[in-house]
Amino acid sequence: MRWRLPALALSVSLTDHERLSVSSTSVSRITGLDTYDIRFPTSRELDGSDAMNTDPDYSAAYLVLRTDSEDGLEGHGFAFTIGRGNDVQVAALDALRAHVVGRSVEDLCDDPGSLARDLTGDSQLRWLGPEKGVMHMAIGAVINAVWDLAAKRADKPLWKFLADADPEWLADQIDYRYITDALTRQEAVTILQRGREGRTARESDLLAHGYPAYTTSPGWLGYTDEKLTRLAQRAVADGFRQIKLKVGADLDDDIRRFRAARAAVGPDIRIAMDANQRWNVDEAITWTTALAEFDPYWIEEPTSPDDVLGHATIRKAVAPVQVATGEHVQNRIVFKQLLQAEAIDVLQLDAARVGGVNENLAILLLAAKFGIPVCPHAGGVGLCELVQHLSMFDYLAVSTTVQDRVIEYVDHLHQHFTDPVRIEGGRYLPPTAPGYSAQMHPGSITRYTYPHGQFWADDLAARTTDGQELAV
Amino acid sequence: MRWRLPALALSVSLTDHERLSVSSTSVSRITGLDTYDIRFPTSRELDGSDAMNTDPDYSAAYLVLRTDSEDGLEGHGFAFTIGRGNDVQVAALDALRAHVVGRSVEDLCDDPGSLARDLTGDSQLRWLGPEKGVMHMAIGAVINAVWDLAAKRADKPLWKFLADADPEWLADQIDYRYITDALTRQEAVTILQRGREGRTARESDLLAHGYPAYTTSPGWLGYTDEKLTRLAQRAVADGFRQIKLKVGADLDDDIRRFRAARAAVGPDIRIAMDANQRWNVDEAITWTTALAEFDPYWIEEPTSPDDVLGHATIRKAVAPVQVATGEHVQNRIVFKQLLQAEAIDVLQLDAARVGGVNENLAILLLAAKFGIPVCPHAGGVGLCELVQHLSMFDYLAVSTTVQDRVIEYVDHLHQHFTDPVRIEGGRYLPPTAPGYSAQMHPGSITRYTYPHGQFWADDLAARTTDGQELAV
Numbered sequence: 001m002r003w004r005l006p007a008l009a010l011s012v013s014l015t016d017h018e019r020l021s022v023s024s025t026s027v028s029r030i031t032g033l034d035t036y037d038i039r040f041p042t043s044r045e046l047d048g049s050d051a052m053n054t055d056p057d058y059s060a061a062y063l064v065l066r067t068d069s070e071d072g073l074e075g076h077g078f079a080f081t082i083g084r085g086n087d088v089q090v091a092a093l094d095a096l097r098a099h100v101v102g103r104s105v106e107d108l109c110d111d112p113g114s115l116a117r118d119l120t121g122d123s124q125l126r127w128l129g130p131e132k133g134v135m136h137m138a139i140g141a142v143i144n145a146v147w148d149l150a151a152k153r154a155d156k157p158l159w160k161f162l163a164d165a166d167p168e169w170l171a172d173q174i175d176y177r178y179i180t181d182a183l184t185r186q187e188a189v190t191i192l193q194r195g196r197e198g199r200t201a202r203e204s205d206l207l208a209h210g211y212p213a214y215t216t217s218p219g220w221l222g223y224t225d226e227k228l229t230r231l232a233q234r235a236v237a238d239g240f241r242q243i244k245l246k247v248g249a250d251l252d253d254d255i256r257r258f259r260a261a262r263a264a265v266g267p268d269i270r271i272a273m274d275a276n277q278r279w280n281v282d283e284a285i286t287w288t289t290a291l292a293e294f295d296p297y298w299i300e301e302p303t304s305p306d307d308v309l310g311h312a313t314i315r316k317a318v319a320p321v322q323v324a325t326g327e328h329v330q331n332r333i334v335f336k337q338l339l340q341a342e343a344i345d346v347l348q349l350d351a352a353r354v355g356g357v358n359e360n361l362a363i364l365l366l367a368a369k370f371g372i373p374v375c376p377h378a379g380g381v382g383l384c385e386l387v388q389h390l391s392m393f394d395y396l397a398v399s400t401t402v403q404d405r406v407i408e409y410v411d412h413l414h415q416h417f418t419d420p421v422r423i424e425g426g427r428y429l430p431p432t433a434p435g436y437s438a439q440m441h442p443g444s445i446t447r448y449t450y451p452h453g454q455f456w457a458d459d460l461a462a463r464t465t466d467g468q469e470l471a472v
Numbered sequence: 473m474r475w476r477l478p479a480l481a482l483s484v485s486l487t488d489h490e491r492l493s494v495s496s497t498s499v500s501r502i503t504g505l506d507t508y509d510i511r512f513p514t515s516r517e518l519d520g521s522d523a524m525n526t527d528p529d530y531s532a533a534y535l536v537l538r539t540d541s542e543d544g545l546e547g548h549g550f551a552f553t554i555g556r557g558n559d560v561q562v563a564a565l566d567a568l569r570a571h572v573v574g575r576s577v578e579d580l581c582d583d584p585g586s587l588a589r590d591l592t593g594d595s596q597l598r599w600l601g602p603e604k605g606v607m608h609m610a611i612g613a614v615i616n617a618v619w620d621l622a623a624k625r626a627d628k629p630l631w632k633f634l635a636d637a638d639p640e641w642l643a644d645q646i647d648y649r650y651i652t653d654a655l656t657r658q659e660a661v662t663i664l665q666r667g668r669e670g671r672t673a674r675e676s677d678l679l680a681h682g683y684p685a686y687t688t689s690p691g692w693l694g695y696t697d698e699k700l701t702r703l704a705q706r707a708v709a710d711g712f713r714q715i716k717l718k719v720g721a722d723l724d725d726d727i728r729r730f731r732a733a734r735a736a737v738g739p740d741i742r743i744a745m746d747a748n749q750r751w752n753v754d755e756a757i758t759w760t761t762a763l764a765e766f767d768p769y770w771i772e773e774p775t776s777p778d779d780v781l782g783h784a785t786i787r788k789a790v791a792p793v794q795v796a797t798g799e800h801v802q803n804r805i806v807f808k809q810l811l812q813a814e815a816i817d818v819l820q821l822d823a824a825r826v827g828g829v830n831e832n833l834a835i836l837l838l839a840a841k842f843g844i845p846v847c848p849h850a851g852g853v854g855l856c857e858l859v860q861h862l863s864m865f866d867y868l869a870v871s872t873t874v875q876d877r878v879i880e881y882v883d884h885l886h887q888h889f890t891d892p893v894r895i896e897g898g899r900y901l902p903p904t905a906p907g908y909s910a911q912m913h914p915g916s917i918t919r920y921t922y923p924h925g926q927f928w929a930d931d932l933a934a935r936t937t938d939g940q941e942l943a944v
Binding site for chain 1: 524525526527528529553554555556557559560561563564567594595596597598599600601602603604605606607608609648649650651652653749752753754775776777778779780781782785800802803805806808809812813
């Protein structure tokens with residue numbers, strides 16, 4: 001229970017309590033924040049292609065928090081991007097180095113929320129947001145690396161570290177600024193205390209049966225109908241009860257593809273659809289209505305993630321088709337409004353866009369307060385690895401149910417992680433390794449570092465030989 | 473009229489029409505995008521201090537578009553930041569270089585909106601926003617530099633370049649994605665056509681009398697009451713009819729300072745107040761109500777710029793005190809909602825946060841459609857220089873009035889610009905030099921480049937001698 005210090009002690013450096021409780025690492029410090037620009041050439045296969053993201057090279061602005069802890073403790077984190085601009089994201093990580101290096105590992109692990117408030121509240125850095133875009137994603141990556149440290153130090157996977165934590169301590173990790181009109185600290189504590197009832201039984205259920213997933217793998221826009229049909233049928237055979245199609249580039253194509261998908265899976269499998277922000281409000285309504293005959297389960301990202309009122313208008317117009325969004329929602333303040341305005345049926349948090357685990361705690365609690373299910377966005381690089389922890393914690397300690405809750409699953413790039421997701425029968429099995437499952441294999445980091453890692457160096461050489469330039 | 477090509481011709485490179493009309497620069501290209509990390513040590517004097525921004529070092533992530541035009545044509549632009557993170561902002565500018573270098577100067581100047589759509593719509597870069605934060609500010613800086621090029625090439629200051637432009641062409645510069653539920657292209661054309669009536673008389677008025685300003689110089693939070701009183705009285709003596717106080721750190725202090733300010737200027741001068749996002753919704757209401765006895769003209773940034781619904785709640789509660797926001801509003805989509813939700817009385821656009829002049833065109837037209845006055849945010853580095861052009865264009869061609877409209881004025885750092893603002897009798901005089909007034913003196917750039925310019929090199933040497941580290 002080393003990590004469950006009372007909040008009052010957190011402002012004091014190295015109390016007797018800390019010295020006694022963390023003997024092996026009692027004076028450890030953060031000694032480095034190393035960054036890596038890692039890019040995978042996913043655009044070559046049109047994996048991940050949709051109506052807005054036509055040629056993504058799934059990438060990670062990756063960092064490692066080094067410590068002088070005797071046991072070699074490290075914290076890993078990353079922001080996910082889709083190629084160009086990953087260098088800018090790395091520059092933002094670099095800008096945070098001076099704020100973190102030299103800090104006490106114990107203080108950070110005892111109170112990650114305090115560092116999160118320091119970083120998002122930095123009087124100069126916040127001009128670059130506030131709490132949005134490149135700088136906020138960088139802060140989220142660093143804060144996630146601290147949570148990885150904290151969970152590893154407690155020798156628990158993050159989902160269990162969170163689920164076992166004291167409600168008062170968890171509630172103290174949240175920054176309530178700008179959300180007190182929707183969620184107070186006391187309401188957070190009440191929800192978390194209520195979440196302790198029956199937790200042991202839910203943990204047994206989770207360990208035995210895992211957490212339900214849905215798969216986006218069949219539905220990328222760049223795939224042929226034949227490939228879509230084949231992958232959709234395989235998804236059902238693999239145990240998935242929900243799949244997702246990308247839509248929004250051409251309505252006739254979408255009608256044809258949706259018909260093929262429905263024919264492939266039958267009436268009982270949920271088919272969600274995802275427009276990736278392609279539409280204006282009126283287009284979203286027209287297009288969704290035109291596809292309603294195929295019984296879509298939700299329409300995801302029908303328009304700009306910034307448009308709270310637009311989503312509310314769309315939701316009213318397209319019911320009973322549900323409205324889902326979240327992967328590009330910048331922070332808890334916009335999620336708060338999506339809930340207040342009754343603009344969404346499904347909240348799709350993302351592990352690597354907002355300001356880290358503590359901001360996602362706030363988002364999970366807001367969703368619970370408003371009674372809206374959380375179905376996280378995943379895929380990309382390592383997003384499945386991260387969000388499974390948040391959903392499992394949500395089940396054990398916040399929403400206390402998996403009813404109508406599913407984690408997105410995409411079967412790309414997991415091999416680069418040291419603790420990859422495990423899917424069985426269409427369900428995520430709970431990770432068992434300590435930490436946040438954010439760590440990549442050193443060989444993957446080395447090979448795919450842009451532009452000097454072996455893959456990209458070879459690629460550039462080949463393209464130069466062909467007389468072409470590298471188009472990044 | 474070189475710049476007023478019909479929209480249809482814009483997709484064709486170097487038509488006969490272009491060759492004839494732009495003889496001196498007929499084959500010019502963008503040859504470079506040079507970037508500079510420029511920081512001014514404003515935190516030493518607490519200039520610019522407020523409840524959230526306690527120690528700003530006003531900075532610019534600055535760029536120059538070089539061309540091979542025979543007349544040495546250059547486009548200048550910048551993103552404004554307040555110190556730390558200016559390097560990240562420069563990295564974002566650098567990431568745009570490959571998108572701009574090599575393009576035809578003619579094509580860019582004939583249709584800046586097309587480049588804006590290319591950059592904000594880049595399928596990989598948009599993941600870093602979309603249309604918000606560091607990446608969007610970088611795009612805005614580059615696009616503003618293109619507008620600077622276009623106005624210089626037309627030999628007009630930007631305000632006149634815009635005011636003289638054909639309504640159809642101007643309307644084509646706007647990206648209507650995500651705002652068609654509030655403003656269509658046809659509505660934009662109608663507003664702009666209506667704005668042509670009486671324009672000549674308004675231009676004569678503008679040239680004779682300038683555009684009204686208000687000043688924030690007396691009201692920085694770090695100033696003593698004595699300095700506040702002295703500067704407030706001087707502002708009135710200088711002809712200003714409105715001043716602004718920073719509030720939000722301590723209510724008792726604010727009551728004392730507001731009382732002093734009101735005593736200094738009397739009942740007829742408007743005093744706005746600015747909380748710089750310090751409050752939650754309920755705090756904003758309580759605090760504003762507590763200061764209402766001093767007749768504040770508006771409360772600015774009462775809470776998060778992301779909180780459309782929060783602003784609407786505050787506005788209802790604090791009327792007749794007006795609610796103003798905008799300097800941190802990320803894009804046209806959030807402005808659209810602030811207007812739709814009746815959340816603001818005053819719209820404070822910023823020239824260097826959104827995606828450039830064309831996005832501000834959309835914002836000016838949205839404000840006109842909803843009948844809300846635009847009073848731009850300024851100050852910082854060069855923001856006064858930029859926004860004056862937008863307000864003057866608004867007067868001549870969009871809102872057609874200066875009633876209840878004022879441009880913020882702060883008397884800092886203008887000496888670093890080659891075409892600094894001119895204030896007389898509390899009014900901005902229209903700039904006469906061609907372009908967007910964004911250009912800094914080469915000597916200022918050299919001296920304040922961080923960290924190797926002479927100022928910072930000397931500063932670091934002095935601090936090292938004192939045994940201190942440079943705290944940036």
